[in-house]
Amino acid sequence: MGAYGIVEDSHDQSVLDETVSFSKMALFGVLEEEGLRITGRNAVIRWLCGIGLFLTACASVESTPHAASAEASDVLVLTGRVIDGTGAEPIADGIVVVDGESVRCAGPRAACDVPRGARVIDVESGTILPGLIDLHAHVRPHYLSFFLAAGVTSVRDASNNFEMLEGMGRDGPGRARLFWSGPAIDGEGSVLGQTALRVRSADDGRAAVDSLVARGVDVIKLYQQISTEAFHAATRRAREHGLPVATDLGLQVGRGLTVSEVDALEAIEAGVTSIEHASGFALAFRRLGGDPARDPLDAALVDSLARALVAYDVVLVPTLGLTHSFASETPPSIEGVPLASETPPDMIEWWRTMHASLSREARVRAAADYRLAAALVRRVAELGGRIGAGTDTPAGPLVLPGGGLHRELELLVEAGLSPLQAIHAATGEAARTLGRPERGVIAAQKVADLLVVDGDPSVDIHATRRIRHVIKAGRVLSPDSLRAHARASTTAN
Numbered sequence: 126m127g128a129y130g131i132v133e134d135s136h137d138q139s140v141l142d143e144t145v146s147f148s149k150m151a152l153f154g155v156l157e158e159e160g161l162r163i164t165g166r167n168a169v170i171r172w173l174c175g176i177g178l179f180l181t182a183c184a185s186v187e188s189t190p191h192a193a194s195a196e197a198s199d200v201l202v203l204t205g206r207v208i209d210g211t212g213a214e215p216i217a218d219g220i221v222v223v224d225g226e227s228v229r230c231a232g233p234r235a236a237c238d239v240p241r242g243a244r245v246i247d248v249e250s251g252t253i254l255p256g257l258i259d260l261h262a263h264v265r266p267h268y269l270s271f272f273l274a275a276g277v278t279s280v281r282d283a284s285n286n287f288e289m290l291e292g293m294g295r296d297g298p299g300r301a302r303l304f305w306s307g308p309a310i311d312g313e314g315s316v317l318g319q320t321a322l323r324v325r326s327a328d329d330g331r332a333a334v335d336s337l338v339a340r341g342v343d344v345i346k347l348y349q350q351i352s353t354e355a356f357h358a359a360t361r362r363a364r365e366h367g368l369p370v371a372t373d374l375g376l377q378v379g380r381g382l383t384v385s386e387v388d389a390l391e392a393i394e395a396g397v398t399s400i401e402h403a404s405g406f407a408l409a410f411r412r413l414g415g416d417p418a419r420d421p422l423d424a425a426l427v428d429s430l431a432r433a434l435v436a437y438d439v440v441l442v443p444t445l446g447l448t449h450s451f452a453s454e455t456p457p458s459i460e461g462v463p464l465a466s467e468t469p470p471d472m473i474e475w476w477r478t479m480h481a482s483l484s485r486e487a488r489v490r491a492a493a494d495y496r497l498a499a500a501l502v503r504r505v506a507e508l509g510g511r512i513g514a515g516t517d518t519p520a521g522p523l524v525l526p527g528g529g530l531h532r533e534l535e536l537l538v539e540a541g542l543s544p545l546q547a548i549h550a551a552t553g554e555a556a557r558t559l560g561r562p563e564r565g566v567i568a569a570q571k572v573a574d575l576l577v578v579d580g581d582p583s584v585d586i587h588a589t590r591r592i593r594h595v596i597k598a599g600r601v602l603s604p605d606s607l608r609a610h611a612r613a614s615t616t617a618n
């Protein structure tokens with residue numbers, strides 16, 4: 126969120142800005158699991174790659190493209206409980222047929238033929254669901270690999286500089302697919318350092334959007350200090366270009382409500398796609414005569430704000446883990462969170478210091494932000510509106526890259542979503558928010574980004590933590606090798 130100048134301002138990233146390049150493992154260290162989708166000579170070489178031998182040969186195997194359709198032996202079939210990411214109830218006896226990088230067929234078992242010779246994985250008591258999508262992160266090379274290892278197959282970077290983003294690239298082995306906004310558009314007083322384009326007038330706003338479009342961004346991010354006229358003009362221009370617009374309008378914690386002109390209602394009316402952190406609602410609340418810090422909140426005002434989101438089809442991306450971590454008296458527990466044990470001690474220490482430095486007053490304001498965000502989540506869900514899952518990692522203390530999204534799902538459930546609604550927020554709804562309908566759901570022709578977990582996350586959302594397989598674009602990846610790759614990438618040079 127950048128309210129502390131922590132994340133979006135890359136000048137202040139002491140620990141996180143350490144330049145760490147990728148290890149050579151990125152070329153061939155993350156391998157398909159033994160016994161899956163491998164045949165003949167390549168099977169032997171891939172197995173050897175898996176135990177760290179024959180590296181020259183590994184490179185050649187990895188560079189061999191997958192036969193896109195071809196033999197049945199190239200087809201992967203998963204059977205068992207399927208949560209398809211649309212928000213629908215789980216299919217108890219389901220099937221997913223993957224051919225190359227895409228899903229060929231999915232549904233109840235009787236709906237799809239199993240090609241002879243296909244490799245079949247029966248997940249038994251486990252669950253097949255779409256790979257998760259984090260709608261709000263700020264990515265750096267040394268934790269880029271953490272997302273995929275935690276089952277997060279796509280990440281939307283919600284403001285960063287182009288040098289950083291283009292250095293990482295949009296995709297590669299052993300890591301999540303990145304979508305990005307590039308620098309946020311903000312007012313002239315922006316605190317965002319080099320990650321902001323500063324604008325004053327409507328013309329400036331339009332020109333900033335055009336320049337970002339020319340750089341190939343996936344979304345436009347509008348930040349807290351932008352003027353009302355530039356906000357409207359930039360939003361309209363982005364939508365003319367067919368791009369989604371995400372906005373952070375400020376919270377009670379951080380710099381408070383005095384720096385923003387645009388509140389959430391104005392942003393909704395301007396036509397944004399998503400409102401990040403449930404920001405701008407406290408300001409709208411106050412402008413409507415309410416007190417956003419009061420406990421309990423005025424339910425009628427919460428209802429009217431939630432109804433505005435629903436009426437305009439705007440996605441609420443509450444990043445509950447962010448304000449929750451700032452509000453908590455003690456640093457949040459990361460026990461059992463995916464990749465917690467791979468997270469470098471200096472990152473953990475950096476977060477603990479960040480948490481310890483918060484004043485009591487800041488915690489109280491963060492708690493008020495959390496309360497308002499959770500109330501909106503509950504009401505929007507009741508009204509059938511749209512909720513998206515995002516973490517803002519690493520802005521909140523101990524909101525881990527990758528693992529933080531599992532925590533976010535749990536907080537969405539605590540706020541009142543059903544586990545299926547929470548999963549929808551990180552899969553089908555997230556893909557729709559990205560403007561990428563080919564992702565986030567399990568159906569024919571969709572990208573085969575999948576997750577297999579132990580247990581049933583539609584009953585207990587904590588099951589998403591128990592990752593058995595990560596499948597990216599049809600490739601079954603071993604969680605152990607992904608974790609090893611993530612660990613190595615934090616220290617490689």
Ligand SMILES: [Zn+2]
Pocket residue numbers: 126127132261262263283517520
């Ligand atoms: Zn952010």
